[in-house]
Amino acid sequence: MTDHSLRAHTRTTETIDPAYSNLDTLSPTEIATAMNGAESLVTLAIDKAIPAIGQAIDAIVTGMTSGGRLIYIGSGTSGRLGVLDASECPPTFSSHPDDIIGIIAGGDDALRTAIEGAEDDADAGAQDLLAHSITNRDVVVGITASGRTPYVLGAVQAAQRAGATTVGISNNDGSKLGSLVDIPIEVPVGPEVLAGSTRLKAGSAQKRVLNILTTATMVKLGKTYGNLMVDVSPTNEKLRERAINLVTRITGASEETALETLVVAQWRVKVAATMLTHSISPAMAEQVLAGKDGRLRLALADTK
Numbered sequence: 681m682t683d684h685s686l687r688a689h690t691r692t693t694e695t696i697d698p699a700y701s702n703l704d705t706l707s708p709t710e711i712a713t714a715m716n717g718a719e720s721l722v723t724l725a726i727d728k729a730i731p732a733i734g735q736a737i738d739a740i741v742t743g744m745t746s747g748g749r750l751i752y753i754g755s756g757t758s759g760r761l762g763v764l765d766a767s768e769c770p771p772t773f774s775s776h777p778d779d780i781i782g783i784i785a786g787g788d789d790a791l792r793t794a795i796e797g798a799e800d801d802a803d804a805g806a807q808d809l810l811a812h813s814i815t816n817r818d819v820v821v822g823i824t825a826s827g828r829t830p831y832v833l834g835a836v837q838a839a840q841r842a843g844a845t846t847v848g849i850s851n852n853d854g855s856k857l858g859s860l861v862d863i864p865i866e867v868p869v870g871p872e873v874l875a876g877s878t879r880l881k882a883g884s885a886q887k888r889v890l891n892i893l894t895t896a897t898m899v900k901l902g903k904t905y906g907n908l909m910v911d912v913s914p915t916n917e918k919l920r921e922r923a924i925n926l927v928t929r930i931t932g933a934s935e936e937t938a939l940e941t942l943v944v945a946q947w948r949v950k951v952a953a954t955m956l957t958h959s960i961s962p963a964m965a966e967q968v969l970a971g972k973d974g975r976l977r978l979a980l981a982d983t984k
Contacts, residue, residue, distance in 0.1 A: 691826060691827075691828075691852050692851075692852060692868055692869075692870050692871055693825050693826055693851050693852055693871075693872070693876070693878050693882055694826070694875075694876055695870075695871045695875070696871060696875040697870070697871035697872075697873070697875070700714060700873050700874075700875075703873065703874070714873055715873050715880070718872075718873050718880070718881055719881060719884055721869045721870055721881060722867075722869055722881055722884045722885045722888065725851075725867040725868055725869045725885055726867055726885060726888055726889065726892075728867075729865050729866060729867050729889070732863055732864060732865045732866075733865055733889060733892055733893065735863050736819075736821070736847045736863045736865060736893060737892075737893060737896045737897055737900070739819050739845045739847070739862075739863060740819045740893065740897045741897055741900045741901060743817050743818060743819045743845060744779065744819075744897065744901060745901070746817050747817055748815065748816075748817030748818045748819065749778065749779055749780065749781060749812075749817075749818045749819075750766075750779065750780045750781070750818075750819050750821065750893075750894070750897070751780075751781045751782075751783065751809070751812060751814070751818055751819070751820045751821065751839075751844075752765065752766055752780075752781065752782045752783065752821050752823060752890070753782075753783040753784075753805065753808070753809055753820065753821070753822055753823070753831075753832060753835045753836075754783075754784060754785070754822065754823035754824055754829070754831075754832055755784065755785035755786070755790070755798055755799035755824070755829055755831045755832065756785070756790075756794070756799060757825070757878060757879040757882075757883050757886075758823040758824050758825060758829075758832075758849075758883075758886060759782070759783070759784030759785055759786075759790065759823070760784060760790075760791055761823065761883060761886050761887050761890060762782040762783070762784065762821070762823050762890065763782030763783075763784055763791060764782070764887075765780075765782065765887070765890040765891065765893075765894055766780045766781055766782035766894075767782065768894075769894055769898070770913065771912070771913050771915065772898075772909060772911075772912060773898045773903040773909070773911045773912070774903070774911040774912065774913050775898070775903070775911075780894065781812060783808050783809065783812075783835075785798035785799050785801070785804065785805065785808075785831040786798035798831065799829050799830065799831045799832075800829075800830050800831065801830060801831055801834070802830040802831060802833055802834030802837075803834060804831060804834070805830070805831035805832055805833070805834035805835035805838070806834040806835055806837065806838035808835065809835040809838050809839060810838055810842065814838070814839055814842040814843075814844050815842065815843065815844065816842070816843030816844060816845075817844075818839070818842075818844040818845070819844065819845045819846075819847060820835065820836060820839035820844045820845070820846050820847070821846075821847040821848070821849060821893070822835055822836040822846065822847070822848045822849070822857055822861065823848075823849045823850075823886055823890075824848075824849075824850055824857055825850065825851045825852075825878035825882040825883075825886070826850065826851070826852060826855070826878075827848070827850030827851070827852045827855020827856055827857040827858060827866070828855060828856045828857065829857075832848075832857060833856060833857060833860060836848060836857065836860055836861055837860060840860075840861075840862075845862050845863070846860070846861040846862045846863070847861055847862065847863045847864075847865060848860065848861035848863070848864050848865065848866075849865045849867070849886055849889055849890075850864070850865075850866055850867075851866070851867055851868055851869055851878065851881075851882040851885060851886070852866065852868055853866050853868050854866075865889060867885040867886075867889060869881040869882055869884075869885050898911075901974075902972075902973055902974045902975035902976070903974075905930060905950075905953075905976040905977055906977075908926055908929070908930070909922075909926075910926060910930075910949045910950050910953070910976050911949070911950065912926075912949065914942075914947045914949075920942075920947065923942055923947060923949050923952075924938045924939055924942065926949050926953075927941065927942060927949060927952050927953055927956070930949075930953045930957075930976075930980075931953050931956040931957055933956050937956070938952065938956075941955055941956055944962055945962050945965070946962075950969055950974070950976045950979070951965045951966060951969065952965075953976060953980065954968055954969055954976070954979045954980065957979075957980050958982070965979075968982050
């Protein structure tokens with residue numbers, strides 16, 4: 681049965697913009713121009729949501745500092761974006777894979793293939809979330825363009841019952857999701873160039889909000905030095921070169937010395953930089969960093 685009460689006038693993600701009614705008559709260049717121009721609305725929408733985004737970051741940092749996790753849950757494009765953002769954090773910040781988790785309706789198969797009807801199952805959303813043993817230290821972020829996807833609504837309600845902090849990212853004002861969560865992040869970007877295709881502007885807005893949430897959280901957790909990715913995992917040649925450049929930039933050491941120290945430090949940039957700054961062993965550098973909660977700036981300033 682369809683809940684017609686959910687058909688709020690604010691559901692701009694489903695409306696049709698007459699400005700693009702001749703889309704199929706445009707040249708490829710004109711279509712590209714129209715789509716790119718429409719994206720300008722994404723920045724404006726996110727600007728208005730910054731206070732809520734900042735509140736969410738504070739909650740995530742507080743939760744993760746006490747051993748909690750950041751958990752994304754969504755369906756379709758929204759679910760894929762959550763999984764993508766979560767999967768990018770370990771190589772970028774050396775975070776543990778269990779610290780930031782992405783859940784998508786229909787499971788991993790839904791990353792490549794549409795799983796029909798998965799988004800309509802509120803009970804499945806709750807079950808998929810609770811399978812991760814949610815606690816009051818976790819922050820659960822529901823992502824849905826419409827703000828009314830049953831799978832996501834069921835998940836955030838289950839999260840609340842478990843005592844977790846809940847955040848909702850949607851692309852409609854006054855959404856059902858926004859009314860349920862502790863921190864609603866609503867970024868209405870208006871009708872899509874291709875009516876109803878929320879992988880366009882809505883997807884862009886969601887991805888940018890997710891980028892902000894995880895990047896700002898990792899910065900506040902000491903995973904960076906200034907704007908440098910000092911917790912990057914150097915798993916390939918490009919990233920090893922980056923690690924060498926980071927150590928030389930931070931310490932002023934030569935590339936040769938940086939390389940030698942990184943090898944001894946098992947390619948951990950923060951350990952290598954602390955070793956060179958204080959002329960200490962890897963073990964001592966680890967102790968200094970541990971005493972500063974892994975924050976390189978504080979470790980380098982340590983005078984002990």
